[in-house]
Each structure stands twice: as C-alpha cells, then as structure tokens.
Amino acid sequence: MSEHLLLAPLLESYFRRRLTKQRNATPATVASYRDALRMLILFAAARLRRKPATLALEDLDRDLVLAFLDELEEKRNNSVATRNARLAAIRSFFQHVAGADPASFGVAQRVLTIPIKRAHIEVTHHLSKAEVDALIAAPDQRTSRGRRDRTFLLFLARTGARVSEAIGINANDLRVERPHPQVLLHGKGRRDRVIPIPKDLVRALTTLLGERGIALHETRPVFVGAHNEHLTRFGATHIVRRAVAKAAAIRPDLADKPISPHIFRHSLAMRLLQSGVDLLTIQAWLGHAQVATTHRYAAADVEMMRKGLEKAGIDGNYGVRFQPNDAVLQLLDSI
Structure with a gap:
C-alpha cells in the first residue's frame, strides 16, 4: 500500500492544521466533524472486518460513504438534516485530502460528487x-432547582437564544444595570450578538445570581448543573421535559406536542412576527446567518391563517362551502 493513501496522517493534518489553524473552527464544529468521521471509520471497519487503525483512504470510497449515509437514515433513524450534516463533515475532510495529497485526488473527487439530499421542510x-x-x-x-429551572425557561422564552447560547452565558455577559438591560449571546460561528432582556427576566436572573453569591462582573456560569458547572444540553432538555410533564396536568394538549428547548426560540419569533416586527429584525435578533432561514416563520404564519379559514368553512383546496364575503376573498388573494 502506497504511503500517500494512509488514512491516519491525513486525519491528523485535517484536525490539527486544516480545521484548527487554517479555518479557526469553533470547538463545537471540531467536535461535530470529529464525531461524523469517527462514525464513518467505525462503520467502514465493521463493514470491511478490519481494525480502524488498518484502514486506508481508498477504503472510504464513494460506495462505502453512500452505504454509511443510508444506515444513518434507515437504521439510526436520523433525519435528512442530520444526514446532510454528517455528509458536510465528510466532504470537508475530502476537500482537505484533495489539496493535501494530489495522488488521492481521484478518491476524493468521487466522494465530493455525493449530493446533499433535499429534505421536506415542515411548518415550524x-x-x-x-x-x-x-x-x-x-x-x-420553593426549591433552588425549581427557581433555576424557571429562570432558564424564562431566559429561553424571552431571548429566543439557542440552547448552546443559553447554557453558555456567564454573569459578566449580563448588563442589567443599564436603562435597557441586555445580554451578550455567543452564537454559532463566533457571531456574537446583544439581545434586550425584559424586567421579569432581569428580576429572575438577579435573584438566581444573588442566591449563589455571584457578582455581575464574574466569569462564572449563570445556569449550572449538579456539579456547579455550565448546564449541559442534556440538562437543558431535562428541564424542559420536567416542565412539560408538570404543565400537562393543567394543559393536557402540551403532552402531545413536540416540545424541546428550541421551541421557545420558534415561539418568540412567531410572537415578534405577529406583533408586526419585520423579518430582518427577527433575523438579527435570532442570529440567523441568512434571512431565508427566518422566512419559515412567515410561512408558518400563513399556514395559521389557512387553518383559520378552513375552520371558517373553506377547505384546503380553497373549495368554497359557503359564500365568502369581500374581506375573506381579499385575504385569499394575499396568500
């Protein structure tokens, strides 16, 4: 086997030089790409009945990568979005291969031709x-855990922060002493943004930090887990599930809804949109890289109007069951 086809040196140079030094990738990106390539290597080793350390680059050919992507969807029940995220990591590695080892260009080229799979975009x-x-x-x-949980849920609902942004804030990211209190969120791709925070959240955050004896200038986490470290993504999900289980006793309809920490972000965006806030402002507030991502909220709002019209007597194909008035006809023309 020729030396240029060895897999280990290419993987090492990819993570040590390409991602870390050349692209200055965030730790989250490095971790995500590492997991994707680790899963691919373990899949290849099992499929070829070889030890991972003995694999060569040529073993990771186009057919094997396609089989790996199929397994993600069929056996692991991953969504198309997750499948595409894994493929993005694999393609990034093979782009590095094509530049770092010209003799392996053919292998890389065949993998790079694997297309991103189109996914059905559901209403938000x-x-x-x-x-x-x-x-x-x-x-x-009445409990410290309950007060932390309420403040965390309130933070998600009032700021629309991503889970990673919410669990990552420190006390010195808060500016509650200003006439218009703010919080600094550390977003994806090192894109930071400042978000206003309302009075009820200010009170809850101040009380929470006061209980733990934390000053606003300290670089200590606001939301912590059992070991007094930054709350984990799993911990955040558990807080939401615990709240759903309790709230469902009063509102049983909550038990049937797909509720995760991220739904607070969508809910705030919809409230802003329905209050007349324009999409560009919502884009800046939520930290979307492209306004196209924000447009899905407008689509969801149109869907809500359609459902309302259906209840009023107009079916999904706009077949009239009653004689609509001029206002309804104008609304239909605007959709």
Whole structure:
C-alpha cells in the first residue's frame, strides 16, 4: 500500500492544521466533524472486518460513504438534516485530502460528487403565549432547582437564544444595570450578538445570581448543573421535559406536542412576527446567518391563517362551502 493513501496522517493534518489553524473552527464544529468521521471509520471497519487503525483512504470510497449515509437514515433513524450534516463533515475532510495529497485526488473527487439530499421542510412548530407561560410557571419555586429551572425557561422564552447560547452565558455577559438591560449571546460561528432582556427576566436572573453569591462582573456560569458547572444540553432538555410533564396536568394538549428547548426560540419569533416586527429584525435578533432561514416563520404564519379559514368553512383546496364575503376573498388573494 502506497504511503500517500494512509488514512491516519491525513486525519491528523485535517484536525490539527486544516480545521484548527487554517479555518479557526469553533470547538463545537471540531467536535461535530470529529464525531461524523469517527462514525464513518467505525462503520467502514465493521463493514470491511478490519481494525480502524488498518484502514486506508481508498477504503472510504464513494460506495462505502453512500452505504454509511443510508444506515444513518434507515437504521439510526436520523433525519435528512442530520444526514446532510454528517455528509458536510465528510466532504470537508475530502476537500482537505484533495489539496493535501494530489495522488488521492481521484478518491476524493468521487466522494465530493455525493449530493446533499433535499429534505421536506415542515411548518415550524411553536407554542402560544398561554402555553409558554404554563411551562415557565411549572417549576416549583420553593426549591433552588425549581427557581433555576424557571429562570432558564424564562431566559429561553424571552431571548429566543439557542440552547448552546443559553447554557453558555456567564454573569459578566449580563448588563442589567443599564436603562435597557441586555445580554451578550455567543452564537454559532463566533457571531456574537446583544439581545434586550425584559424586567421579569432581569428580576429572575438577579435573584438566581444573588442566591449563589455571584457578582455581575464574574466569569462564572449563570445556569449550572449538579456539579456547579455550565448546564449541559442534556440538562437543558431535562428541564424542559420536567416542565412539560408538570404543565400537562393543567394543559393536557402540551403532552402531545413536540416540545424541546428550541421551541421557545420558534415561539418568540412567531410572537415578534405577529406583533408586526419585520423579518430582518427577527433575523438579527435570532442570529440567523441568512434571512431565508427566518422566512419559515412567515410561512408558518400563513399556514395559521389557512387553518383559520378552513375552520371558517373553506377547505384546503380553497373549495368554497359557503359564500365568502369581500374581506375573506381579499385575504385569499394575499396568500
């Protein structure tokens, strides 16, 4: 086997030089790409009945990568979005291969021709204000854990922060002493942004930090887990699930909805849109890299109008069951 086809040196140079030094990738990106390539290597080793350390670059050919992507969807039940994210990591590695080892260009070229799979984009799920309020009120305020949980849920609902942004904030990211309190969120791709925070969240954050004896200038985490370190993504999900389980006793419809920490972000975006806030402002607020991502909220709002019209007596194909008035006809023309 020729030396240029050895896999280990290419993987090492990819992570040590390409991602870390040349692209200055964030730790989250490095971790995501590492996991994708680790899964691919383990899949190849099992499929070829070889030890991972003995694999060569030529073993990771186009057919094997396609088989790996199929397994993600068929056996692991990954979504198309997850499948595409894994493929993005693999393609990034083979782009490095094509530049670092010209003799392996053919192998890399065949893998790079694998297309991104198109996915059906569903209407964005969100919660009503009453449902969000029910979840925020669910934690037991008589316990320190309950007060932390309520503040965390309130933070998600009022800021629209991503889970990674919410669990990553420190006390010195808060500016609650200003006339217009703010929080600095550290977003994806090292894109930071400043978000206004309302009075109820300011009170909850101030109380939470006061209980733990944390000053606003300290670089200590606001939301912590059992070991007094930054709350994990798993911990954040558990907080939401615990709130759903309790709130469902009052609002049983919550038990049937796909509720995750991210739904608070969608819910805030919908409330901003329905209040007349323009898409560019919502884009800046949520930290979307492209306004096209924000447009899905407008699509979801149109879908809500359609459902309302259906209840009023117009079917999904706009077949009239009653004689609509001029206002309804104008609304149909605007959709």
